[in-house]
Amino acid sequence: MVLSPEERQRLKALVKDTIEGVLFGKETTPVEVTGPLKEKCGAFVTIRNCGSLRGCIGYVRGYLPLHETVKEMAIQAAFNDPRFEPVTSDEWKDIDFEISVLTPMRKIDDVNEIEVGVHGLYIEKGVHSGLLLPQVATEQKWDRTEFLEYTCYKAGLPKDAWKSKDTDIFIFSADVF
Numbered sequence: 001m002v003l004s005p006e007e008r009q010r011l012k013a014l015v016k017d018t019i020e021g022v023l024f025g026k027e028t029t030p031v032e033v034t035g036p037l038k039e040k041c042g043a044f045v046t047i048r049n050c051g052s053l054r055g056c057i058g059y060v061r062g063y064l065p066l067h068e069t070v071k072e073m074a075i076q077a078a079f080n081d082p083r084f085e086p087v088t089s090d091e092w093k094d095i096d097f098e099i100s101v102l103t104p105m106r107k108i109d110d111v112n113e114i115e116v117g118v119h120g121l122y123i124e125k126g127v128h129s130g131l132l133l134p135q136v137a138t139e140q141k142w143d144r145t146e147f148l149e150y151t152c153y154k155a156g157l158p159k160d161a162w163k164s165k166d167t168d169i170f171i172f173s174a175d176v177f
Contacts, residue, residue: 001036001101001175008177010037014067015045015074015097022075023089037067042102044133045073047087050094055081060122060131070099099177100133105170114144119171121151123162130155134174
């Protein structure tokens, strides 16, 4: 899904307004919901404080319209990511956020299809699953093998689990802003 600059701006305003609503008890401003913002789509919201990760949560698949997903994930990333304490009003001035709107996932059989910096990975084996967004590999300067290994690690699997025939590997892209 390709969003216009105006649609991206509306989603960014929605994230900011939603988090400020929780932090400061402010009433949220309605966002104009048109076209792609109404479509069911997977998305993640990433919260950073002075560049350090403070939260990142999202839906891999499109369960809700995009604007609802982004609003819900803003709250989850800021206040309910189990890896971090909730964002506080004192740190709000140093917070920035990123929205990743996902394309549908596609199962692959050949890891050579993975383009580092273009694709995100979702790995599934039994009850274990893990996802890393496309920008993570670029930020960490990983090659394809490292990207696969860290996605396995995130899934709670051995780092070479991606080589197993009973491991499913999915790729997707993201519009990140």
